[in-house]
Amino acid sequence: MNPTLGDELTSINAIFDPDTLAPSATAPISCVLRLPSRPSISLRLTFPASYPETCPYVSGILTGGDASTRKGDSIRLLEVVKNSLEKVWMPGEPCVYDLVEECEAIFTTEEESHGGHKDTTPELDIDQQIKGSYDAGTSFSQIADTHPAADGAPARLHPENVSPQWTLSEPLTVKDSTFLARAAAVASPAEARAFIAHLVGTDKRAARATHNITAWRIRVQTGPEAEAKTEVTYQDSDDDGESAAGGRVLKLMQMLDVWNVVVVVSRWFGGTLLGPERFRCIGVVARDVLVTGGFVEKGKDAQEQGKGDKAKRKGKK
Numbered sequence: 001m002n003p004t005l006g007d008e009l010t011s012i013n014a015i016f017d018p019d020t021l022a023p024s025a026t027a028p029i030s031c032v033l034r035l036p037s038r039p040s041i042s043l044r045l046t047f048p049a050s051y052p053e054t055c056p057y058v059s060g061i062l063t064g065g066d067a068s069t070r071k072g073d074s075i076r077l078l079e080v081v082k083n084s085l086e087k088v089w090m091p092g093e094p095c096v097y098d099l100v101e102e103c104e105a106i107f108t109t110e111e112e113s114h115g116g117h118k119d120t121t122p123e124l125d126i127d128q129q130i131k132g133s134y135d136a137g138t139s140f141s142q143i144a145d146t147h148p149a150a151d152g153a154p155a156r157l158h159p160e161n162v163s164p165q166w167t168l169s170e171p172l173t174v175k176d177s178t179f180l181a182r183a184a185a186v187a188s189p190a191e192a193r194a195f196i197a198h199l200v201g202t203d204k205r206a207a208r209a210t211h212n213i214t215a216w217r218i219r220v221q222t223g224p225e226a227e228a229k230t231e232v233t234y235q236d237s238d239d240d241g242e243s244a245a246g247g248r249v250l251k252l253m254q255m256l257d258v259w260n261v262v263v264v265v266s267r268w269f270g271g272t273l274l275g276p277e278r279f280r281c282i283g284v285v286a287r288d289v290l291v292t293g294g295f296v297e298k299g300k301d302a303q304e305q306g307k308g309d310k311a312k313r314k315g316k317k
Helices: 003-015 073-088 096-114 126-131 189-202 245-255 277-292 300-316
Strands: 021-026 029-033 041-047 057-063 172-174 177-185 211-222 230-238 261-268
Touching (some): 003 021, 211 245, 230 245, 261 277
Antiparallel strands (some): 029 041, 172 177, 211 261
């Protein structure tokens, strides 16, 4: 059996029920997954030989004929597992524990909702959300547009108005540390903050990152239509514990002359200190996501790459 999967099987069955994950076939490698909250229905997960570099997939569904199984339960379970797999899997990292945890959280929330339980989650300050100092079970339906930001826009946006369309870079792994950048179009600093909070509050992998380095640049036009409009610009960054990293991402955005975009670079520390190499990795994924997402004007990236190459040649003389 795949060594990574073998370790997962042992730990999952020790943490959850003993038969949560059971091997069922070796060619290809398959396991039967039985969620503790849905013991009457099982799914067959198939793992490619290259797992965890390649995502596993659902290859079958099994029901035990339990009288408690309601019509539609199997379809709902299949839907939740497939969606959760897409959310938690990341190249090179085991994902079954996160999959079980994610599915259990979803079904627990649904049961509480159907049972008429009231959500008593306290309201959180936006800065707490961004820094990740909140309970992973926080309901973002508790966040209201109540506190104005310095730019005059609401510092908190209602979740119904928050639907970030993130562009992702290719993940970059160096000495077991993984770097991944996200970018999304934003129209105000308030929206940038809300997008970051939404990401950290809904994406468990992002929430567990060692650092979520952020930067944004925003340009808006103000003033009545009949009068000459005034251009107001905002830019800010946050290192999130990775000293000077936020400023470097912001500097890259300035060099590429990108506007109305927020960038989040997540780093999962692998145990080996990278020194200055970490800044190169952060820059690589940040540039990748800005170019991939279409935030950089044609020619701008090539110009900046050319300047960098010229400076390197000059330094070697």
